[in-house]
Amino acid sequence: MKGVLLVNLGSPESPEPKDVKPYLDEFLMDKYVIDVPYLLRALLVRGIILRKRPESSSEAYKRIWTPEGSPLVVISKKAHKKVQDRVDVPVALAMRYGNPSMLSGLQELADKGVTEVMLFPLYPQHAMASTTTILVLAEELRKKHFPQMTFTIVPAFYNKKDYIQNLADSIKKHLEGFEYDHLLFSYHGIPERHIRKTDVTKSHCKIDGSCCNTPSPAHEFCYRHQCYETTKQVVALLGLPKEKYSQTFQSRLAGDKWLEPYTDVEINKMPEKGIKNLAVVTPAFVADCLETLEEIAMEANHQFKEHGGENFLAIPCLNDDDNWMDTIAKWITDWAKN
Template sequence: MKGVLLVNLGSPKSPDAKDVKPYLDEFLMDRYVIDVPFLLRALLVRGIILRKRPEKSAAAYKKIWWEEGSPLIVLSKRTHEKVRQLTDIPVSLAMRYGEPSILSGLQELHDKGVNEVLLFPLYPQHAMASTTTILVLAEELRKKHFPHMKFTIVPAFYNKKDYIQNLADSIKNHLEGFQYDHLLFSYHGIPERHVRKTDITKSHCKIDGSCCHTPSPAHEFCYRHQCFETTRQVVEILGIPKEKYSQTFQSRLAGDKWLEPYTDIEINKMPEKGIKNLAVVTPAFVADCLETLEEIAMEANHQFKEHGGENFLAIPCLNDSDAWVQTISNWINEWSKK
């Protein structure tokens, strides 16, 4: 019997520091997020970061927390429920960090008699710190608890026609009535070394001006290339001229070289370039979360206006929109009939 496990990032149980701390510990101690030896990772995370970061992150979560709970969890649950109504096979929801866990999601499917699972990471672009860590943990749990279960993996869908159309339509709809000077595609940032580590050719990814635009087998797992390709296809559909859009990367940590250009730095420079009306879309996420609601819709908005900007539009993620839910359901139904 076939079934589906939708997997997203996760969230603390509450916006209180006591709940944010264990969530951050699980997240930052992941070897695919901070990819250094365990002892060094433990020293960085538990000896330094977790001393002050939980309080700071808790304050940020409190700004965006909904009455029903974490926006990411609430939106993921809404999406899950809608998808269930449009599919004929069991569909469960899990988070890589926090609850509901991947183990509980797989157990739920197992209890319904499912032995063939479509593992569906809800990330458009492939990255070590998102897709890979989900696949690795799920496989570890399968071997330990469900040895007779079989996985089929949904690959990164950054360039799938249906997804691109959903994203383009969403952007177009939200831009109606907003006279923007510039549209910024802001993707979640990752360390440059993650791009090189996922290069299956071990030689193509140089992170220069050409490698992401030169055909290569490396692109199957190259986050940077996939971000550029998502942007390229969307602006092509929308007919946005080159001078009216750009792409940046957000949420970097200090101490490492992360993908550039950086969202905050570029946004702060825009008003002096004559960009007074800015729209920002965040296509690395399919559900709004801390990085989109607080970092972009609040902080980037504030900084843009502090530097002379006038109007700022944060375009929501696809969330549980009917078109996106239909796309997910279509992909599931196509697989279930194979």
């Protein structure tokens, strides 16, 4: 019997520091997130970061928390229900960190007799700190608890025609009535070393102006290439001229070199360049979360206006948009027929 496990990032149980701290510990101690030796990672995370970060993160989560709970989890549950209503195979929802856990999601499917699982990381672009860590944990859980199961992995869907169409249509819909000077595509940032680590050729990725546009097997796992390709294809559908849009990377941490240009730096420069009305879309996420609601819709909005901007529009993620739900259901149904 076939079934599906939808997996997203996750969220603390509450926005209080007592719940934020264990969530951050689980997240930041993941070797695919902070990819340094264990002892150094423990020193950084438990010796330094977790001494202060839970308090500041708690304040950020409190700004976006809803009566129903974490926006990411609430939205994901709504999307899960809509997908399940559209398909004939069991669908479970899980988070890589926090609850509902991947173990509980796989157990839910196993209890229904599922032995063939479509493992669906809800990330358009492939990255170590998102896709890889899900696949590794899923395989560990399978070997330990569900040896009878087999997995079919949904690869990064950054360039799938129906996803691109859904994204372009959503952007177009939300831009209606907003006279924007510029559309910014802001993707979650990652350390540059992650790009080099995921280069299967060990030689292609230079993180320069050409490697992402030069065909290579490396592109199958190259987050940077996949982000630029998503933007390129959406822009083509929207018919945007070059001067009307740009792409940046957000959420960097101090210390290492992360992908550039940086979202906050570029947004703060825009008003002096004559960009007074800015729209921002965040295509690294399919569901709104801390990075889209607090970092962009609140903080970036505030900073843009502090630097002379006038109007700011944070375009929502696809969330539980019915057309996007139809697309996911179609992918599942096509797989289930085989």
